[in-house]
Amino acid sequence: MPYPRRPRRTSRALLVTATVLALAPMAADPGTAAPARADPPGLPAAPASGIVGITPHGTRELELAVYSAAMGRVIPVRVLPAADSAGPAPVLYLLNGITGGADGGNWFDRTDITEFFxxxxxxxxxxxxxxxxxxxxWRADDPVLGRQRWTTFLTQELxxxxxxxxxxxGAAALAGISMGAASVLQLALAAPGRYRALGSYSGCVRTSDPQGxxxxxxxxxxxxxxxxxxWGPPQDHTWAGNDPFLHAEALRGxxxxxxxxxxxxxxxxxMDGPGIRHDPAELIDQILVGGLLESVAAGCAARLRDRLRELDIPATITLRPDGTHSWGYWQRDLHESWQIFAAALWK
Known part of the structure; x- marks a missing residue:
């Protein structure tokens, strides 16, 4: 399948800087979640959340325009209906990485999920x-990013x-890559019982220690x-409240x-790997930048593995002997994890 060209973004370069601080594990201070700040009273009631538009893509794929009352805007949501669209079906939610996916860095544009499912x-x-x-x-609207209420949107509205x-x-699974790999576990903490299965691919889930x-x-x-x-200043307990490493016990079951x-x-x-298209610049970026980012993710995954083992929480853990921070490996991860998800969704 054709792959869109990887966007050249400052975010990818800045993330490399984080590896300087992420080369060694650091201890975290314990903490608990702080209550979310309530919106000011007296605001006019917003319209209810709902699907306000549907655009077909290809033979089966759809793009929904979903109005989020929590965020006050329309969110694009791409959907592949089940093979039997008239029959009951569980749902697999997939989260993108740092760019959010609107730039082409998403599951539909960069992997084979349409064919695989x-x-x-x-x-x-x-x-x-x-x-x-x-x-x-988010506890406050951001001057650049605006109102962010993704937990509410993903666990309550959508x-x-x-x-x-x-x-x-009513059965659902959730998987994500990179930034979204951390969010997967955070969303499970925020909405106990919402997801039967979770997939966290190449993510660093800690949020409350200095490295995280x-x-x-x-x-x-x-x-x-x-x-x-x-989440407020670094010492705010909300950082610890959103740290799945500290609250891993909640993932049991x-x-x-x-x-x-x-x-x-x-x-x-x-050169002939997924998304490279024989472009030397793409390959160099994937090996150097993607390699460095994945080396950090490997350390994060190993520490979470050890934490789950310490608590005797079952998990399927794949720590590959090689591979970079890139879509081809995440596609393989999804393929490998699907049978685990399917067993949980239909039990």
Missing amino acids: RNEQVTVVNPLGGAGSYFTD PPLIDGRFHGT RAIVELVVRSNGGDPQNM TALFLSAGTGAPGPLDT
Whole structure:
């Protein structure tokens, strides 16, 4: 399948800076979640959330325009209906990375999910937007990024709309890459019981230790946002409240799949690899920048693996001996984790 050219963004370069702070594990201060700040009283009631438009793409794929009352704007959501669109189907939600996916860096444009799920009785949903947002509810509107209420949108507003339109069974799984790989576990903490299975591919989930805060702050700032508008100053307990490493016990009973490479060039890091199209500049970027980012993700994944083992929480963990921070490996991760998701969705 054709792959759009990888966007050249400052965010990717800034993330490399985070690796300087991410080369060694650091201890975290314990903490608990702070209550979310309420919106000021007296604001006029917003319209209800709902699907306000549907655009077909190809033979089956759709793009929904979903109005979010929480954010006060329309969010594009790409959907692949289940093989039998008239029958009941669980839902697999897929989150994108640092750019939010609206630039072409999303699951539909960069992987084979349309073909892979063609005969599967599952509705695949990929929201677009949320660059640098960590797909969380921010405590204050940001001058650059605006109002970010992604936890509310993804766990409260969107699911009933998807289930109502596509005959949902109420069962759902959630997977994400890079920034979205951390958000997957954070959303599960925020909405206990919402997801039966979680896939976290090449992510750093810690948010409350110095290393984790440094990475989060760079991701947010690389998109023009102010991290204090998200979770407050670094000492605020909200950072610890959104740290799945500290609250891993809450993940017990959910099917978990975690993965990362080492950053060393692997079988897909070649001139004819996915998305490279024989472009030497693309390959160099994938090997150097993607390799460095994935080496950090590998350390993060290993520490989370050890934490889950310490708590005796079952998880399927794939730590590859090579591979960079790139879509070809994330496509493989999704293929590998699908059987785990399917077993949880239909149990």
